[in-house]
Amino acid sequence: MRKIIAIALIDLRRLFRERVNFFFFLALPLVLILVLGSLVADTKPRLGVVGGSDSAQGSELRSDLLAIEGASVEAFDTSADLLEALRRDELNAGVIIPDDYDEQIETGGTARIEYVSVPDTGGIQVQGLVSEVISARSRELTAARFVADEGFASLADGLAAAERTASAAPQTTVEIVGPDFGKPEAAGGRGFLAAQELVLFTFLTGLTAATALIQTRQLGIAHRVLSTPTSIGEFLAGVTLGRFLVAASQGLFIIIASALLFGAGFGNWPAAIAIVLLFSVVGTGAAMVMGSVFSNDAQAGATGVFIGLGFAAMGGCMVPLEFFSPTMSKIAHFTPHAWANDAFAELIQRGGGLGDITTELAVLALYGAGLLAISTALMSRVLRTR
Amino acid sequence: MAPVLSCRGLVKRFGERTAVDQVGFEVSKGETYGLLGPNGAGKTTTISMICGLLAGDAGTVQIDGFDIASDPKAAKSALGFVPQDLALYPDLTGAENLTFFARLHGISGKRLESRVGSVLDVVGLADRRDDRTEDYSGGMKRRLNIGVGLLNEPKLLILDEPTVGVDPQSRTAILDSVEALGGTGMAVVYTTHYMEEAERLCDRLAIMDQGKMIAEGTRRELVEKVGDNDRIRLRIVGDGEGASRLLDDIDGVVFATAADGMVEVACRSAHTLLPSVVAAVGQAEARIESVELIEPDLESVFLALTGKALRD
Ligand SMILES: Nc1ncnc2c1ncn2[C@@H]1O[C@H](COP(=O)(O)OP(=O)(O)OP(=O)(O)O)[C@@H](O)[C@H]1O
Ligand SMILES: [Mg+2]
Numbered sequence: 001m002r003k004i005i006a007i008a009l010i011d012l013r014r015l016f017r018e019r020v021n022f023f024f025f026l027a028l029p030l031v032l033i034l035v036l037g038s039l040v041a042d043t044k045p046r047l048g049v050v051g052g053s054d055s056a057q058g059s060e061l062r063s064d065l066l067a068i069e070g071a072s073v074e075a076f077d078t079s080a081d082l083l084e085a086l087r088r089d090e091l092n093a094g095v096i097i098p099d100d101y102d103e104q105i106e107t108g109g110t111a112r113i114e115y116v117s118v119p120d121t122g123g124i125q126v127q128g129l130v131s132e133v134i135s136a137r138s139r140e141l142t143a144a145r146f147v148a149d150e151g152f153a154s155l156a157d158g159l160a161a162a163e164r165t166a167s168a169a170p171q172t173t174v175e176i177v178g179p180d181f182g183k184p185e186a187a188g189g190r191g192f193l194a195a196q197e198l199v200l201f202t203f204l205t206g207l208t209a210a211t212a213l214i215q216t217r218q219l220g221i222a223h224r225v226l227s228t229p230t231s232i233g234e235f236l237a238g239v240t241l242g243r244f245l246v247a248a249s250q251g252l253f254i255i256i257a258s259a260l261l262f263g264a265g266f267g268n269w270p271a272a273i274a275i276v277l278l279f280s281v282v283g284t285g286a287a288m289v290m291g292s293v294f295s296n297d298a299q300a301g302a303t304g305v306f307i308g309l310g311f312a313a314m315g316g317c318m319v320p321l322e323f324f325s326p327t328m329s330k331i332a333h334f335t336p337h338a339w340a341n342d343a344f345a346e347l348i349q350r351g352g353g354l355g356d357i358t359t360e361l362a363v364l365a366l367y368g369a370g371l372l373a374i375s376t377a378l379m380s381r382v383l384r385t386r
Numbered sequence: 387m388a389p390v391l392s393c394r395g396l397v398k399r400f401g402e403r404t405a406v407d408q409v410g411f412e413v414s415k416g417e418t419y420g421l422l423g424p425n426g427a428g429k430t431t432t433i434s435m436i437c438g439l440l441a442g443d444a445g446t447v448q449i450d451g452f453d454i455a456s457d458p459k460a461a462k463s464a465l466g467f468v469p470q471d472l473a474l475y476p477d478l479t480g481a482e483n484l485t486f487f488a489r490l491h492g493i494s495g496k497r498l499e500s501r502v503g504s505v506l507d508v509v510g511l512a513d514r515r516d517d518r519t520e521d522y523s524g525g526m527k528r529r530l531n532i533g534v535g536l537l538n539e540p541k542l543l544i545l546d547e548p549t550v551g552v553d554p555q556s557r558t559a560i561l562d563s564v565e566a567l568g569g570t571g572m573a574v575v576y577t578t579h580y581m582e583e584a585e586r587l588c589d590r591l592a593i594m595d596q597g598k599m600i601a602e603g604t605r606r607e608l609v610e611k612v613g614d615n616d617r618i619r620l621r622i623v624g625d626g627e628g629a630s631r632l633l634d635d636i637d638g639v640v641f642a643t644a645a646d647g648m649v650e651v652a653c654r655s656a657h658t659l660l661p662s663v664v665a666a667v668g669q670a671e672a673r674i675e676s677v678e679l680i681e682p683d684l685e686s687v688f689l690a691l692t693g694k695a696l697r698d
Contacts, residue, residue, distance in 0.1 A: 006489040014477055220473035224534070227437045227467035228490040229459040384441055 007238025206283025213291030285371025420588030466540030525556025624672030
């Protein structure tokens with residue numbers, strides 16, 4: 001056991017001897033979370049409003065929307081302008097109040113307003129705010145209709161009365177319609193972003209560690225180790241442990257640092273740590289396989305970065321899996337990344353716990369065990385035949 | 387006394403090529419044994435099998451009485467291995483490298499410190515202990531590489547071409563320390579393709595070529611086996627032809643020739659015949675300017691056995 005630890009620690013010592021590695025392993029993921037995080041979650045979401053200014057009810061709604069505090073709201077002249085701004089990413093969402101809004105209400109039906117948003121966390125936040133305004137309007141209108149039906153001269157008189165009494169049956173008469181391609185589940189802000197980065201980096205770090213493994217063989221150190229009373233099993237266990245410690249400490253560092261520095265939330269902590277640890281085993285296993293398949297460290301390094309980034313993209317670390325087509329999503333789930341991301345999504349966006357991610361954890365455990373078994377077999381063969 | 391190393395019938399094939407073919411020898415305590423052979427002779431492959439790094443196709447190896455295949459830990463505990471290629475972490479210091487390998491030998495605590503310290507002294511790197519090995523000179527790296535093999539105070543030290551690519555100064559230092567180690571009672575296996583090193587260091591040696599051991603014995607035994615003559619080479623002023631005729635008649639001289647002021651005498655034992663040779667030249671009224679005694683070396687043994695030179 002002492003020898004295993006000695007072998008594991010020598011790897012860590014070598015890694016952190018290079019200052020630049022501190023940057024790659026610890027600082028870079030945080031910098032990325034910070035930069036990407038400021039794009040999605042730092043500024044207030046922006047909402048555009050069109051229409052409503054020519055009619056009584058319409059302008060009530062319009063001014064309520066313009067008064068929303070959680071977003072920066074801007075009025076547009078035409079819906080074409082609004083859609084254009086949305087397309088250029090200047091808005092997270094827009095509300096279009098139809099010209100016949102008052103008529104729809106007057107004729108006693110349901111008034112439909114159009115809500116458009118982009119599928120990001122900003123768009124989803126705005127949706128919540130807009131919904132609040134609209135349901136408040138709906139309650140007032142419902143009350144007003146009730147009062148009007150009971151004998152007030154007009155809806156306007158009734159509305160005035162309703163605003164005074166300010167209570168009524170919650171019967172919605174304004175509905176949100178329109179192309180809404182954002183799902184509330186996509187929310188989660190920095191927590192989810194950090195989780196995606198974590199999955200990407202833990203795996204990538206693991207793969208690049210394969211180069212260290214190959215160097216150990218190239219330098220003849222593996223042979224020298226095996227000329228001491230140290231078995232192949234002890235040697236492989238030591239190397240694997242060292243790699244695992246690197247990957248796991250990076251993963252844990254990312255979740256703890258992003259929680260402390262950016263207030264990212266991961267929901268259930270024990271479950272989050274379980275994902276990090278299991279995914280680190282997967283990264284380590286992948287590195288060990290690469291380390292035994294390749295005999296040239298430069299080749300392994302380049303391939304490692306390629307596979308690491310490719311799997312990350314495929315597995316939903318760059319674009320969330322929610323936006324994948326069903327086929328793409330199936331393909332994505334060949335990568336361990338997709339399972340880890342799913343597990344994090346369950347924790348962060350749906351408040352799940354360990355019990356809710358047992359499938360994901362089991363799949364990750366299988367991946368890890370499989371890769372380690374393959375690499376151990378390959379590596380012992382490589383070491384025995386020179 | 388049981389030999390420290392005993393290997394028998396070692397065979398290793400790589401595909402079609404038989405890299406090691408029925409190699410076997412024994413090395414006793416305090417003995418330095420040489421494996422001499424050209425590039426590709428199979429020296430490193432033999433060593434790898436002895437150290438249990440490469441599974442052979444046939445043969446047995448016992449180190450300190452323990453079988454390398456069935457009891458590798460015990461066998462390797464008695465072994466110090468110095469590989470042909472530097473096996474050091476370039477980004478770690480000399481002391482860190484030594485500490486790491488010492489731990490793998492199960493050395494810890496106070497003994498760890500003292501072993502690392504004394505090995506650094508032996509290889510003359512005590513003042514560079516905290517420098518990264520990538521900043522060492524070539525010779526220093528070689529010395530540290532040897533030092534790692536000494537950490538566990540092995541009963542058997544195996545050095546695979548430890549002087550390849552080393553400057554003359556470091557080389558002398560390495561040869562001196564190997565000589566000293568042999569003197570401490572360690573059994574040493576030393577592979578080289580430098581005939582001079584083998585002659586200087588080895589009590590006994592094997593000559594290898596194309597995977598086979600083609601001869602084994604002390605230097606003297608090998609030379610006698612080939613049956614080569616000693617030579618006495620004289621530079622003279624005067625009648626060379628006359629001198630060579632007189633020399634030919636001396637008992638023990640095989641033949642003598644003269645050309646361009648040089649007389650060459652082939653004989654059985656140059657040392658014992660030298661006085662009569664000098665006297666004969668005096669009789670021929672020639673004057674000797676210089677004398678050179680040439681004993682047959684391993685180079686000529688190798689040439690005689692294989693029909694080719696040891697080094698290309
Ligand atoms: N892993 C291997 N695969 C195939 N052939 C090998 C392997 N290792 C060694 N050989 C071959 O075995 C033969 C002996 O090689 P070896 O390294 O033992 O020679 P050597 O005597 O140590 O030579 P050198 O003085 O150059 O170090 C060579 O022909 C070499 O090409
Ligand atoms: Mg060799």
